[in-house]
Amino acid sequence: MRWTAERVLALAPDEASVRAGRAQASAVRWTASGASGDAVWGQCQGSGKAPYQVIVELAEPAFRCTCPSRKFPCKHAVGLLLLWAEGVVADGDEPEWVDAWLRERASRVRQSTEPGERDEAAAATRAARRAGRVSGGVAELLGWLNDQVSTGLAVLDQSPDVLYGVAARMVDAQAGGLATALRRAAVIPGRGRDWPSRLLEELALLRALAKAYERVDELPEPLAATVRARIGFTVDTADVLASGERVSDEWLVAGHVDQESEQLVSRRVWLRGVESGRWALVLSFAGPGRTLDTSLIGGTRLRAVLAFYPGALPLRALVADKGDPVLAGRPEGGGIGDALAAYAGALAVDPWTERVPVMLGDVTPVRLGGGWGLSSSDGLALPLGAGVDPWALLAVSGGRPLTMAAELSPSGLRPLTCWDDDRAVRL
Template sequence: MLRGVSFEHFEPGKGRVEPVMTLSTEQVLALAPDAASAKAGRGQASAAKWPVSGCSERAVWGECQGSGKKPYQVCVEFAGPAFRCSCPSRKFPCKHALGLLLRWSAGELVSAGEPDWAGTWLAERAARAERAAVRAAEPAKRGDPLAAQRRRDRRDERVSAGAAELTGWLADLIREGLAGLPRSGTAPLESAAARMVDAQAPGLAERVRRAARLAGRGRDWPDRLLEELSLTCLLAGAQARLAELPPPLAATVRARLGYPTETAEVLTNGERSTDTWLVLGFRDEPGEKVAGRTVWLRGTESGRTTMVLSFATPGRPLDASLWPGTLVPATLARYPGAGAQRVVVAERDEATASPRPEGEPVAAALARYGAVLAEDPWVDRWPVLLAGVVPVATQDGWVLSDSAGALPLHASADPWPLVAVSGGRPLTVAAEWSPAGARPMCCWDGDRAVVL
């Protein structure tokens, strides 16, 4: 759902809408499926292109004049959000929907009664949602529990056999040495990953693929490859000892191996945490079939750090309802596991802008990261909230430096937005930390959050 908007002052037929808070231009453009759509959406935000437009408490709509005689009919429902446009584009949202939202975010739309075509579409969506709610409330049709248990047992056997095979293969690889991998190619690693897919252990397969991507890349590739293979071997070995592990750690191992946990189960049985959550930032991971977004949250009262994952197929927007630099009162349901980092939002209220939060020194942030690794050694990235740091250029690259320590920036991180905001002054910076370096996500210029 599009959050951060109060409709208390909507008065149909009485002129311009004055919402208490609306989506910023950045938040609207974050809905774009790609950079080209975002650029095209800006081009559609001119009032001259919209002979008809308006909004209500549940949607915005308009008719956008294109190259043909008949204007495109565009409607965006806030719940979801959901997009409807009569143009032939297969992207969601299309440039017309983005242009309409940009006009709305600028306060240019007037509250009015919904036109028939928009009202019909919204009514159809409401009816589908009602039918889905009824189905969800019905008792689940349970299959044969004995057959389900047999399927679980068969998978456990395949994963156990695959993990044991991988452990032996990795031991042989280490004995033979890693130096020949760049010359011989990564085919052996790719083949091992494929066997883990066959063994229904996708988590192990992904770790082996990550190792394959490291071979021969960078001067220190042997060290990084050995570290990745060691963690993979640790995970495969942990599978054989699941029955001996404490339940939280066993749940973490199963999740890392690739055993799924249904969101409905988490919402029903997951541990609940109610707090006002500071949205530290997000990181997007593009993919050929599915794109992902990791949003990092930290409880203002509990101090607990969590993450929300969302996914989208190509051409679809990633969830932008949790925006960096905002405070969101919410109840979160936690996935099982040691540390229980991943959550799903069970209930939430409207977001508000966060004043500059209280960060911590570099040394304290690293100590927090070390405590996380003690609970889950396979954590490969973690958010840090640093206070009083300045971006500094060194001979080895850029770092975030305070009076007692420094964190190097990731090679892919652009330091110049931070430099521009800082101007040599210390900043509070939220960044995603990994052994490869820090990726800044958000910083505060006084009490103004700047998304990086």
């Protein structure tokens, strides 16, 4: 049974391959072609003298092309399948070069009798299928975003459920990161006079992520790892512990934040290396009736080895080995200028960063417009984030400068811990 064009294009590894494959779906480019119950094959004239030999085994599917591309399927295989889907490729007997490759492939499959090899092959097949679904979802999202720019964002104020509908399609495409970003954007329309600019910013970041995924194989590996993670691909903790970058240090537990979403409680714990000055983020999750990990206590220090997840801005880490915690004194902090520089540096390498940890020294609570913020000795000030209650901070400060660990995001500062002399106070 011939496939549909949609099924063929869903196999393309990225949008560039979709466009290139459509360009190859012209009968004049093919000097020979045919199809059987097992495979589709053809010879496509390329830039060299000899035509490229293209074979697609339909069962898995599997692809072979003599062109130099490292994409699977390459544009020639996509173009051949599109021609087959349109009925242009006629049924016929497999030529010798096709039959030889199919027999060789079948032999390799029969020899893979060990359970581990079968599991790896099955995992590779699942990964390829998911990659195809994600690529299809990314292509759909880019088309939808282009439509919103063409028609304007005002309609989303009247129909915010449209964003949730697109998010549901990204879930179907197994691109959970895109779905989360769309749901976050869905609460913006109609909230505040500047909601169109804030929504446009969110959608622009989504488009940048989708376009980055289209060429993820061309990106430097740290950035490619960040893009995959933002799309929704996960890395096994066993792989992180086995091959992730390891850093041994005396780590200060600078603070944590708990959040609830969809019957799941998450905890962000920020650690700062006393010797290296490096930040690390340790995440834990708990479902209904379960408790979060409480082994990392704010205001304490402990000797530990952390294994970091890959990424352009490697912050998330796992605790590979740790000692007993001890009480820590007041840490050293920087000014607000240092915090802004750290935030700018983080965005430069990971534009989808939502927040960065900062350690501020000698900052004082002050009134900023109609709200509260913090000022430092360098003459700069930052507002507290939306929804932050300033009264605990004011009570500890009493007008005195403080040392504080906080999260910095576009909405402002979210204090985590401050130090009253050498006593850590959770905020």
